[in-house]
Amino acid sequence: MTSAQASSTDIHLTIAGMNCTSCVGRIEKQLAKLPEVNGVTVNLATESAHISLNSAITIQVLSSAIEQAGYSVATDEVYLNITGMSCASCVGRVEKVLSNLSGVLDVSVNLATESAHVVIAKGCISTAYLIAAIKHAGYDASHNNASGTGGDSENTTLRPALNQDTRHLLISALLAAPMVLGMILDALGYPLMPPAWLQFLLATPIQFWLGARFYRAAWYAIKAGTGNMDLLVALGTSASYGLSVFQLVTQYLNPSTHNMGHYYFEASAVVITLILLGKWLEARAKHQTTAAIRALQALRPDTAIVRQQQGDVRIAIDQIRSGDIVVVKAGEQIPVDGIIVEGSASVDESMISGESLPVQKTMGDTVAGGVINNDALLLIETTAVGAETTLARIIRLVENAQAAKAPVQRLVDKVSMVFVPVVIAIAIATLVSWYLYNGHLQEAIINAVTVLVIACPCALGLATPAAIMTGTGVAARHGILIKDAQALERAHNINTVVFDKTGTLTIGKPRLLNTLAYDNNPKNLLALAAALQSSSDHPLAKAVLDEANSRHISFNVATKPKTLAGRGIRAIVAGTTFILGNTRLMQESQISIAQFETEANELESQGRTISWLAEIGDTPQLIGLLAFGDEIKPTAQSAIDRLHKSGIKTVMITGDNEGSARATATHLGIAEFFANILPDGKAEAIQKLRSANNIVAMVGDGINDAPALAAADVGMAMATGTDVAMHTAGITLMRGDPTLIADAIDISRRSYQKIRQNLFWAFIYNLLGIPLAASGLLGPALAGAAMAFSSVSVICNALLLRRWEPRR
Structure with a gap:
């Protein structure tokens, strides 16, 4: 099904982003341009569009x-478990089937995780319909309800499959063993091969019972008009088995034609057994690639102690609600996200942030579910439970990254889609060529069978996802959350890293160090500044409020506060309008700062950040200035040094004044910096750097960094910053440690190196194996072993990434 609806039908879509009647007009006008659309009605109240179609x-x-x-169709994300896929051709077929369904906007199918991530137009298609389409294509599918919530879908899918694969492998090995032993002894000069009738009895259950999976998948592939690994295996082993049966029947009807060399029961049996072995090893290796997810899931306890009026009660974790007071004893895992309301303790955040040293937490501090309370009783007020906790969001990010498809993999999938038909053509050519060459039909068939068996696209399908799964998993274990495979692939090419200053290179907790008042009344200056900043959560605002509180200075409550992006704040105090902000704001407001300009320049040269306070109205007047200082993070210097040693250029962009920016840049050895930059200006600076053929990473932590994070090739957000920054960035650093930037680039480079190695070996297996098989230099059994080894070796090579450790 390729069309959304039949002709002369109506369709309803939910629209996201509308906020006024002009939005309605723009959408209706844009849709009306489509020749297939007969009429459009957009409803702002229901945020929906009713579209009448005159054709498909x-x-x-x-x-x-x-x-x-300028708007978007509201979407839902569906996660599906898929079983029965055997190679990259299967991936391509499932993606094609789902993509052709009405309402499906995007599909990513992952062979390594045996999963699909489907983006659908909200309300246009059901999960049951998606599953039915996959089953019609010849695969089994189920809804993955556990994605991102800490559930253990692995228990319900992988383990039963592993148990069945283990049983089938053992049975196949036992049945094939007498033929393999006889083949080895025969080669050593001891003719102890089992008689033909016994070979037939041993090989038949392997071919049609244990090998039934290949026939089923091959049949669905033929019905779909495509090919896959199972089709190659089914054709190859059936040809080998069929030739042997033909020889057995011929010998039975005419005993004088008996020739033991003409039976190939052991070839088909050994090929199927080796493929089953490869699948078993592959499944166990896949199990290791998901170790990071299982380790994160294990952090979520099943129960927690909640303080109630009648006392402390242990309840199931899913019964806890926001606002509940949770009791956490020493040595226990903290079960929820929350705020400490009583107690003080050191907590182990290593599994969440990658920080190896315990972190001291006290009243008022926030804690994340899953971390371990080391040494004291804590009472925690719950702020988030279930899918909204930090741990659940981390799991969701890692799952999404592991299920995503890297750009290079899409090219591989396209190659795999035409690979099987090409191999079948080569096998037919081998059969015809050998028969014409020497007239021996049996030898021609066996060589063609060998081509079919060795040419397996399994390794191609596993090469990229196996490396991505392992790389993102080990990165998450060390506090680096890679949101998608695209970010992982791009990061290896980064040659320029752009830093925000406050909160990224500096601690982000500035202190008020100097005040200069126009009327020599610093107390009044501080009281007015505190009044303006009382509603702000900006780091400079917190510094003003902390200083006012420490001096016990009382202040009025400001009214009608308005944040002036990148410049400061405006508010009314006691009926008078004041502004507090940087030099740019004073210039825009035509406030003279000449009285303190010399002192301000001197303070800026020392790395201080200057804020000016002024009264605006009929007679604008400068009230005074406030000078703030912020410490550079202890690890910032080593982070910059590591990037420089890696050949990566560093740049700093900040909204602070030039003197403060220059002092920080000079101290850290950053040659290029931009000061007094507004949020939009940061994005423009990123675009300029990219236009100069740089691959740019932007590192920030604030709302004002979001445009620049989105504009960069790779955005990296500090988890110590705002949610907006983390949602915009492709990589989230769970600690406010700049050295994680070099670590993120390093794991990206190593992961991409594994992808290239895997793809190289996957192609080499086929480039060398197919000609050897076609030339008669390999037998079917050896080809089966090589095919199984190719898939397992690709995954094992990817698993070497698990040894990666951040450089210290």
Whole structure:
């Protein structure tokens, strides 16, 4: 099914981003341009569009038109478990089937995780319909309800499959053993091969019972008009088995034609057994690639102690609600996200942030579920439970990254889709060529069978996802959350890293160090500044409020506060309007700062950040200045040095004044910096750097960094900053440690190196194996072993990434 609806039908879509009637007009106008659309009615109240169609059209086309108007179709994400896929060709077929369904906007199928991430237009298609389509294509599918919530889907899918694969492998090995032993002894000069009838009895259950999976998958592939690994195996082993049966029947009807060399029961049996062995080893290796997810899931306890009126009660974790007081004893895991309301203790955050040293937490501090309380009783007020906790979000990010498809993999999938038909053509050519060459049909068939068996696209399908799964998993264990495979792939090419200053290179907790008042009344200056900053959560605002509280200075409550992005704040105090901000704000407001300009320049040269306070109205007047200082993070210097040693250029962009920016840049050895930059200006600076053929990473932590994070090739956000920054960035650093930037680039480079190695070996196996098989230099059994070894070696090579450790 390729069209969204049949002709002369209506379709309803939910639209995201509308906020006024002009939005309605823009969407209706854009959709009306499509020739297939007969009429459009957009409803602002229900945020929906009713579209009347006069001919077939895909929802993807409608979605694209809505995006051109500046809005988007509301979507849902569906996670599916898929079983029965054997190679990259299967991945391509499942993606094609799902992509052709009405309402499906994007599909990513991962062979290594045996999963699919499907983005659908909200309300246009059901999960049951997606599953039915996958089953119709010849695979089994189920809804993965556990994604991102800490559930253990691995227990319900992988373990039963492993147990069945283990049983089938053992049975196949036992049945094939007499033939393998006889083959070895025969080669050594001891003719002890089992008789033909016994070989037939041993090989038949292997071929049609244990090998039934290959026939089923091959049949569905033929029905779909495509090919996969199972089709190659089914054709190859059936040819070998069929030739042997033909020889057995011929010998039975005419005993004088008996020739033991003409039986190939052991070849088909050994090939199937080796493929089953390869699948078993592959499944166990996949189990190791998901170790990071299972380790994170294990951090979530099943129960917690909640303080109630009648006393402390232990309840199930899913019964806890926001606001509940949770009791956490020494040595226990903290079960929820929350704020400490009583107690003080050191906590082990290593599994969440990668920080090896315990962190001291006290009243008022926030804690994340999953961390360990080391040494004291804590009472924690719950702020988030279930899927909203930090741990659940981390699991969701890692799962999404592991299920995502890197750009290079999409090219591999396209190659794999045409690979099987090409191999079948080569096998037919081998059969015909050998028969024409020497007239021996049996030898021609066996060589063609060997081509079919050795040419398996399994390794191609596993090469990229296995490396991505392992790389993102080990990165998460050390506090580096890679949101998607695209960020992982891009990061290895980074040659320029752009830093925000406050909170990224500096601690982000500035202190008020100097005040200069116009009327020589610093107390009044501080009281007015505190009044303006009382509603702000900016680091400079906190410094003002801390200083006012420490001096016990009382202040009025400001009204009508308005944040002036990148410049400061405006508010009314006791009926008078004041502004507090940087030099740019004073210039825009035409406030003269000449009285303190010399002192300000001197303070800026010392690395101080200057804020000016002024009264605006009929007679604008400068009230005074406040000078703030912020310490550079202890690890910032080593982070910059590591990047420079790696050949990476560093740049700093900040909204602070030039003197403060210059002092920080000079201290850290950053040659290029931009000061007094507004949020939009940061994004423009990133674009300029990219236009100069740089691959740019932007590192920030604030709301004002979000545009620059989105504009960069790779955005890296400090988890100590705002949620907006983390949602925009492709990589989140769970600690406010700049050295994680070099670590993130390092694990990206190593992961991409593994991807290239895996793809190289996967192609080499086929480039060397197919000609050797076609030339008659390999037998089917050896080809089966090589095919199984190729898949296992690719995964094992990727698993070497688990040894990666951040450089210290």
